[in-house]
Amino acid sequence: MSEHPSDQQFETLAIHAGQEPDAATGAVVPPIHQVSTFKQDGVGGLRGGYEYSRSANPTRSALEENLAALEGGRRGLAFASGLAAEDCLLRTVLSPGDHMVVPDDAYGGTFRLIAKVVERWGVRWSVADTSDPDSVRAALRPETKLVWVETPSNPLLGITDIAMVAEIARGAGARLVVDNTFASPYLQQPLALGADVVVHSTTKYMGGHSDVVGGALMTSDAALGEELAYHQNAMGAVAGPFDAWLVMRGIKTLAVRMDRHCANAARIAEALEAHPRVSAVLYPGLPSHPGHETAAKQMRAFGGMVSFRLADGEDAAVELCDRTKLFTLAESLGGVESLIEHPGRMTHASVVGSALEVPADLVRLSVGIESVDDLLADLGQALG
Numbered sequence: 059m060s061e062h063p064s065d066q067q068f069e070t071l072a073i074h075a076g077q078e079p080d081a082a083t084g085a086v087v088p089p090i091h092q093v094s095t096f097k098q099d100g101v102g103g104l105r106g107g108y109e110y111s112r113s114a115n116p117t118r119s120a121l122e123e124n125l126a127a128l129e130g131g132r133r134g135l136a137f138a139s140g141l142a143a144e145d146c147l148l149r150t151v152l153s154p155g156d157h158m159v160v161p162d163d164a165y166g167g168t169f170r171l172i173a174k175v176v177e178r179w180g181v182r183w184s185v186a187d188t189s190d191p192d193s194v195r196a197a198l199r200p201e202t203k204l205v206w207v208e209t210p211s212n213p214l215l216g217i218t219d220i221a222m223v224a225e226i227a228r229g230a231g232a233r234l235v236v237d238n239t240f241a242s243p244y245l246q247q248p249l250a251l252g253a254d255v256v257v258h259s260t261t262k263y264m265g266g267h268s269d270v271v272g273g274a275l276m277t278s279d280a281a282l283g284e285e286l287a288y289h290q291n292a293m294g295a296v297a298g299p300f301d302a303w304l305v306m307r308g309i310k311t312l313a314v315r316m317d318r319h320c321a322n323a324a325r326i327a328e329a330l331e332a333h334p335r336v337s338a339v340l341y342p343g344l345p346s347h348p349g350h351e352t353a354a355k356q357m358r359a360f361g362g363m364v365s366f367r368l369a370d371g372e373d374a375a376v377e378l379c380d381r382t383k384l385f386t387l388a389e390s391l392g393g394v395e396s397l398i399e400h401p402g403r404m405t406h407a408s409v410v411g412s413a414l415e416v417p418a419d420l421v422r423l424s425v426g427i428e429s430v431d432d433l434l435a436d437l438g439q440a441l442g
């Protein structure tokens with residue numbers, strides 16, 4: 059595994075970490091090894107260390123080395139989806155009788171995995187407002203092994219002080235995992251702030267083109283990395299070679315794309331805040347956001363996701379989602395094209411009636427990298 063000078067900047071690592079020209083052909087971009095098994099030179103004689111692609115594949119290895127470098131970690135692992143990565147993490151670090159702290163705002167699928175799947179295997183959980191240290195402390199139990207944080211959170215754009223929660227978790231003998239999907243490693247590096255593990259849906263900003271589903275785990279803890287790698291192979295939900303290649307390709311432009319996502323989102327958040335039909339805008343880059351100072355402290359910029367509430371309620375929010383022409387009505391986020399959705403009826407329908415239920419008048423935007431003037435014009439005509 060090649061070592062990269064730790065003084066290289068993010069933009070350089072995104073392009074070069076794990077991306078050495080192919081030793082056999084000189085190919086400048088890692089080839090797609092679309093293969094399941096590898097010839098052995100005699101029983102157990104592994105040429106290059108590869109025997110079966112679920113266990114290891116050269117294309118996935120290149121991505122995993124790149125992922126580790128992007129978060130400043132020692133190990134990166136690539137999965138078939140973000141939830142596959144989360145499932146591997148949860149079932150690696152938790153056993154029946156253990157307890158975990160869950161944030162009161164998180165992707166609906168994450169909460170569903172914990173409350174409807176992992177709970178059945180004897181894991182207990184408590185909900186906390188992770189932006190409030192007292193709420194986190196009150197949720198801890200003697201058997202707490204994991205504190206889960208999503209910051210910025212999906213879809214309310216809540217901000218949690220990572221270093222603060224890391225200190226609380228460490229003091230309680232628990233690990234801290236941060237879902238860094240909304241920020242991406244370009245904007246925020248949770249491991250450097252005390253997190254033990256970082257989760258990503260690489261489907262989002264890392265893939266960046268709405269053409270791949272994937273997930274990732276990164277950690278600085280070598281022993282934990284080995285445990286996660288063991289479970290990645292044992293459970294089997296690995297990223298395929300072509301999907302790994304697509305994520306690697308997306309990552310190469312992550313920095314420049316995030317700069318544009320952030321610039322566009324800031325303009326749109328400011329415009330929405332001034333609109334008479336909008337009752338609230340949830341964007342960490344606005345001084346009005348309760349987590350603005352914490353976000354400014356731990357993030358390079360404030361991201362490309364903007365949520366807002368319609369003064370006229372749920373029907374107005376649903377109607378708005380049907381009226382945009384440039385913002386496409388669709389789930390997911392982080393691609394170059396702008397998307398709009400109604401979390402209460404779409405991505406977070408699974409948490410209706412739970413502690414994570416989201417406001418029915420809420421609309422979420424994944425602000426793309428189109429001309430911001432065109433995006434503003436589309437929102438303007440849709441809002442009327």
Ligand SMILES: C=C(NCc1c(COP(=O)(O)O)cnc(C)c1O)C(=O)O
Binds near residue numbers: 212237273
């Ligand atoms: C599909 C959507 N979210 C996926 C997601 C996931 C799950 O990733 P998948 O690749 O969809 O399995 C994990 N964490 C966060 C913060 C997420 O937003 C969405 O919000 O539209």
